[in-house]
Amino acid sequence: MPLPIIGNLFSVWLNLRRLKYHHVVWQEWSRQYGEVLGLQLGCINLVVVSGADRIKEVLSREVFNGRPDGFFYTLRSFGKKIGIVFADGPSWNSTRRVALKYLKTFGYGTASMEALITEECSELIKLRMQDAGEPIEMDHMFDIPVVNILWRIVAGKRYDLKDDRLRKICYLIKRSFKVVDMSGGIINFFPYLRHIIPGYTGYRELKELHHSMYMFIKNVIREHESTIKYDKPRDVIDAFLIEMAENKDRSAATVTDAELQVVCLDLLQAGMETVSNTAVFLALHCMRDEDVQMRLHREIDDVIGERVPQLADRGRMVYTEAVILEALRISSVAAVGIPHMAVQDAQLGSYIIPRGTFILLALHDLHNGPQWEDPHLFNPERFISNSGKLISPDSFLPFGCGRRRCIGEALARSELFLFLTHLLQSFHLETPPGDPQPSTDPVNGVTLSAKPFRASFHLETPPGDPQPSTDPVNGVTLSAKPFRAVFKPRATGFN
Numbered sequence: 285m286p287l288p289i290i291g292n293l294f295s296v297w298l299n300l301r302r303l304k305y306h307h308v309v310w311q312e313w314s315r316q317y318g319e320v321l322g323l324q325l326g327c328i329n330l331v332v333v334s335g336a337d338r339i340k341e342v343l344s345r346e347v348f349n350g351r352p353d354g355f356f357y358t359l360r361s362f363g364k365k366i367g368i369v370f371a372d373g374p375s376w377n378s379t380r381r382v383a384l385k386y387l388k389t390f391g392y393g394t395a396s397m398e399a400l401i402t403e404e405c406s407e408l409i410k411l412r413m414q415d416a417g418e419p420i421e422m423d424h425m426f427d428i429p430v431v432n433i434l435w436r437i438v439a440g441k442r443y444d445l446k447d448d449r450l451r452k453i454c455y456l457i458k459r460s461f462k463v464v465d466m467s468g469g470i471i472n473f474f475p476y477l478r479h480i481i482p483g484y485t486g487y488r489e490l491k492e493l494h495h496s497m498y499m500f501i502k503n504v505i506r507e508h509e510s511t512i513k514y515d516k517p518r519d520v521i522d523a524f525l526i527e528m529a530e531n532k533d534r535s536a537a538t539v540t541d542a543e544l545q546v547v548c549l550d551l552l553q554a555g556m557e558t559v560s561n562t563a564v565f566l567a568l569h570c571m572r573d574e575d576v577q578m579r580l581h582r583e584i585d586d587v588i589g590e591r592v593p594q595l596a597d598r599g600r601m602v603y604t605e606a607v608i609l610e611a612l613r614i615s616s617v618a619a620v621g622i623p624h625m626a627v628q629d630a631q632l633g634s635y636i637i638p639r640g641t642f643i644l645l646a647l648h649d650l651h652n653g654p655q656w657e658d659p660h661l662f663n664p665e666r667f668i669s670n671s672g673k674l675i676s677p678d679s680f681l682p683f684g685c686g687r688r689r690c691i692g693e694a695l696a697r698s699e700l701f702l703f704l705t706h707l708l709q710s711f712h713l714e715t716p717p718g719d720p721q722p723s724t725d726p727v728n729g730v731t732l733s734a735k736p737f738r739a740s741f742h743l744e745t746p747p748g749d750p751q752p753s754t755d756p757v758n759g760v761t762l763s764a765k766p767f768r769a770v771f772k773p774r775a776t777g778f779n
């Protein structure tokens with residue numbers, strides 16, 4: 285029962301203290317109240333939809349394709365519904381179409397995207413070679429490579445993996461995903477509270493984060509404006525600038541300067557956290573399950589051997605693909621997708637969903653519910669049929685479906701495959717001695733992430749040799765005890 289003014293917020297708060305995660309609260313209530321769970325959170329009506337059929341129904345119906353008008357969502361786009369992720373209606377449709385067209389023009393989904401990912405993998409391997417055997421903080425390891433790949437296509441730029449400016453941008457993106465959860469938090473439910481308690485509602489921090497991220501994006505766009513050759517677009521930003529110049533005099537300009545900035549932020553935010561967090565979870569599960577890691581090593585040895593991993597190998601690496609799918613399932617970093625909104629009153633099951641209602645999709649529950657056998661176990665085999673083929677279960681929608689389906693799926697899956705194969709071709713991942721097993725409990729936020737943990741990247745030792753010891757040999761300087769390693773020639777063509 286909703287209380288006056290605050291609605292169900294008190295119950296949410298109480299249950300959040302007990303269950304720790306928003307998606308688990310929705311999950312528990314959905315089990316109790318049904319697939320269409322209606323809540324009133326302050327001034328907002330919110331529905332959580334669960335179950336494969338109901339979720340697919342929402343994703344396939346035009347009437348539920350809107351995005352919420354809530355204060356939190358428009359705060360990041362100059363108070364307007366522009367860009368891709370949080371826009372809707374005709375402007376979303378055309379911006380999404382144009383952005384996809386330009387992404388493809390500049391390599392998205394082609395061999396040159398594969399080359400970009402391979403280059404980042406090479407750089408990452410070089411870095412890990414330098415600190416092989418040392419404990420490495422894993423939470424940020426994939427951030428810069430992931431941004432580099434996307435940013436090369438969007439802005440034609442790549443940064444060194446130790447670049448401080450980009451590290452700061454990655455930090456800002458990550459932080460902006462941690463201030464609230466996907467429902468938008470208190471700032472969405474009572475927007476006027478930002479005037480009274482701007483710190484507590486997260487308003488002040490979000491404003492600062494958006495300001496800094498837009499400063500970075502604006503600078504990149506201004507650099508493009510000053511160096512652009514209108515007959516030779518270099519990247520997605522150039523292509524948008526040319527389109528803007530061509531349509532300048534038309535009353536219905538397709539894209540504005542503000543919109544271009546929001547599209548850049550959309551791609552950075554949607555493309556970085558999700559892939560980076562899933563890659564960290566992938567590494568975490570390999571470390572926790574030696575058997576999984578050994579089977580991956582074996583498949584890499586059998587199919588790829590010592591040459592550079594390629595996307596074309598995927599067809600013959602069913603186990604590796606299954607490990608990636610299992611990590612997407614069990615970690616479900618986009619735990620409730622991106623909120624949809626009913627653009628008209630509409631019937632869903634036996635309920636009328638009023639226009640303007642926010643809709644969260646219980647994707648984490650869909651991927652971890654009782655329809656899966658032992659859902660809490662990391663078991664890649666569940667994605668492999670008896671005849672050794674990959675299975676695509678009905679209850680598996682990590683990238684959504686329908687017209688708002690994720691536009692980054694092809695990139696994300698390619699990145700996860702190449703990161704995993706490159707790293708395990710050269711290293712064996714282990715928990716550093718004395719560190720606890722990394723926990724599978726996630727950290728809450730707009731997307732879920734792994735709790736901080738460390739890993740040691742051990743160079744693959746020749747078969748039969750023991751792991752090299754970290755105990756040094758005494759002397760004027762300390763040296764390592766003699767050991768042997770397999771150094772695999774890596775003819776990437778980028779060095």
Ligand code: HEM
Binds near residue numbers: 685
């Ligand atoms: C493991 C990685 C990823 C996961 C799990 C993921 C998941 C999702 C999900 C669940 C949605 C919401 C679909 C809906 O609203 O119904 C979405 C939307 C979106 N994703 Fe991804 N995503 C990933 C990677 C990426 C990447 C790499 C990009 C960058 C190119 C990207 C860009 C987007 C955009 C722009 C949208 C909004 C689409 C729209 O509203 O029309 N995502 N993603």
